[in-house]
Amino acid sequence: MNKTTTRVAEIIINELKLEDVTPQTFDADLDLVDEVGIDSMDLATIALVLRDEYGIRIDEDDYPKLTTVRIIAEYIDNKLTSGE
């Protein structure tokens, strides 16, 4: 996992208080809605923490696309690269 992926996993674990998993063991391709059980309010909370961490804005309309840790990490990296 790259640095962003690990950090996103860590934030999700902390915010959702997930047990028995570490950023290193978190399956980055796990479907966060279907397999972890997060909902829109959880995702909004995570988006705010990510906004703090990376200084990027996550559009509410983009939530449905952010289905895995890997996709979220790629989304962040793309935003950082494009300077949005």
Add this chain to the structure above:
Amino acid sequence: MNAPSQEYKFSEITAHPLIRDKWEKVRRYFFLRESTYDMTNRCNIRCEGCYYFTGEKQFATENNDRDDWRQLLEAEKKRGITFVVLAGAEPSLVPQLCEVCYRAIPLGAIATNGLKPIPREIDYRIHISVWGNDRTSLAIRKAPDMLTRQVTNYQGDPRAVFVYTFNPDNIDEAREVTEKLAAGGLQITFNMFSAPVGYQGPLRHTPESLDRTKQVMTELLAEFPETVLFSPYNIVAHTRQQGLHELFSCSYPRMNPSTAIGLGRSFRQYRTDLQWNRDAACCVPDTDCSDCRHYAAGSAIVTARMYRHATDPVTFSAWLDYVDTYLAVWVRGYEKGPNLCEVPVVPPPNNS
């Protein structure tokens, strides 16, 4: 009030002790996932502008089989539903079905006209609809002594919250009703008449009636803080010229094509035949979406827009007050705290 121009981190906003406490308080309820259920197609009164008796759902076959309802609710629980809203036409006429729902999913609310008490063992929040004083209720709802009978039925009942629906003709009666409920130690929250599709009658709000409603709500909230479950931001969100959809983009399936997450994924509105239709699924089906300022709709729609409210401490406080209010109105045992934001915050831009 406009939001400050300074950009805040979320951690800076929630560093304020009062904000942090309320944030931690409300976020414990983020597990709530609602669906709504029409319980019967019968009602013991017939109100002008009733959304239930608009559109097709009123003609659905009524299923009174407890086992069918039990199976449905168990399936709903497996689907992740944690909160039920029992509504149309009049749930108190089928208490046996309400009890089946309560046994399966113990968090929920029942929307009733309050004329027939709902058994105490069904420990849901009870929303009792009020459309004015008894004279007005007789005219619009064709039921005599309505408020008097509602109060008698629910006096001292901690499940009860009276829901006053403002329309252009009953604005100034809200004070009389609030005073009566306050004297009885009862609670009230505010709703806005939201026109059913095609309705062009006198109950539809006008710019003038919205302004007057805002003024009366503000006065009553200030004068009866122990009785009125509302906040200044509730007043803003529900009395603007723009309806809830234009302000916040409705997240119910009827207006939200996404099935990926949130209400678009999980919400269903079951009719009395235990069927549901995604195209009609929202908390008040057959309401004209452009005129929707309904309290139930706002509870979900405004709450879902947390991210855009997390811009500064004032705006986020207003959002927290709204969510604190919604939880107090809908969840048994949840106690509303003092409002943090006493100023009328302008809703954030809607870029969705």
